Amino acid sequence: MDYVVLISAVIIGAGTAYFFQNNSKFSKQLLMFSAGLLLAITVLDMFPSLYIDGGFNAGIWIIIGVGIQLILEGLSKGIEHGHLHSSDHHTDSVIPVSIMLGLFIHSFLEGTPLEVHHLHNHDVHDHHLHSSNILWALSIHKVSETIVLSTFLFSLHIKRIYAFSILILFAVSAPVGAFLGSFLEPDIYPKLLGIVAGIFLHISSVIIFESNEKHSLNWQKLLLVFSGMFIGFLISII
Template sequence: MILILFLSAVLGGVSSKFFGHHTQSIRYPLIFAGSFLFSVTIIHILPEVFSLSEDPLEVGLYILFGFFFQQLLEYFTSGIEHGHTHAHDEITGTSKFGLLIALVIHSFLEGALLTHDSPFHERHESYSLLVGIVLHKMPAAFALVTTLRTSKGFDGRLWGILLIFSISSPVGFLMSDQVLNLSPEVLLLLFAFVSGSFLHISTTIFVESSPNHHFGLKKFLISLFGAFTAIATEYFL
């Protein structure tokens, strides 16, 4: 699981060398990933947090907090975590630091999610959630590298930044599982908090993929395919 988390980010970042700045090439894969992540949140994460909680109202609050916390993070990341590139924007050292910290926080929390106990799966067997995180991390790494490659002064530090981003989810997994020993109650609230973040990311992908809010049959079919894939992963893996 740690290796998969690490390699998904590395491969996503390295792939930017082959696709260049043509972000349209990842538009439909991004829609698929957004649909998959949204579906996993609805059929996996939310049922778990509400079924395990003794206080559903508290869980709802943490989901809401996570949603707006993600919006706050995007002040620093400008949406890179959901594949939004900024190939022509200039990134300064200060904004680079804020961007990296925000992405690391988000990825750390994602890794921590995978240590939860589930009433529906054995421990460490949340495959649908793992796949959702992987599908989300790859375009995020692609957008990060694409953005930094077009900014001055990052040539020698680009791959170091990608490395830090790539290890943040594995570190979050290991810290939560082996070091912090978080109580089930705290893990449950963390789970709810990050589910709010996932809702923000996945719904934003849908909005950005249709800037004029026009119905697109191809987008709709890809979204359905992402949802059905999430259902199959949840129930059959």
């Protein structure tokens, strides 16, 4: 089920970019909503679990996750939060390997905690974290992420088969992370979850704060973020 949802999110994002070329406004709105949702799930679901399982050292892994994401953004050029354009690269006829590498590693890491918790639930114990909560928040974010990636790839002067091949690799990156994560020992789970929580915290914060560079009230953006947070709150208490 996890794999189907994650791959479907990429298909929806790629289809939106392919059939609706003028998707900039929708993409930004979805990014804002997903940022609020990610932030809520991170704080309400992941953090409490971390400090129960990981104890005093839980915060260290969150910080490590933030640091890893900062490094990955140096490669991916900010595709995770919608800031990549074809003009960011030197030529529009070459597949940007470093950008793809950074994004694939990012996506792979995001998927790793999903099956660890699911397969070892009796070992991890039943505090209020549900892998499905992370899955749905991640999937909505992945739709917006894929729209940005697809729009970028379709703007390059490369064969469509190459663009779609990259999207297929991206679609399976998180499921591969989830699959490999299922083989990890349960005691590794808090560390892994802390890293992913740090990644989520950084991404959601960047999306929210960078969208308000002029420090002015934008009621539409506030509504989207708060709507995402509210949905995240509802998900966390179900």
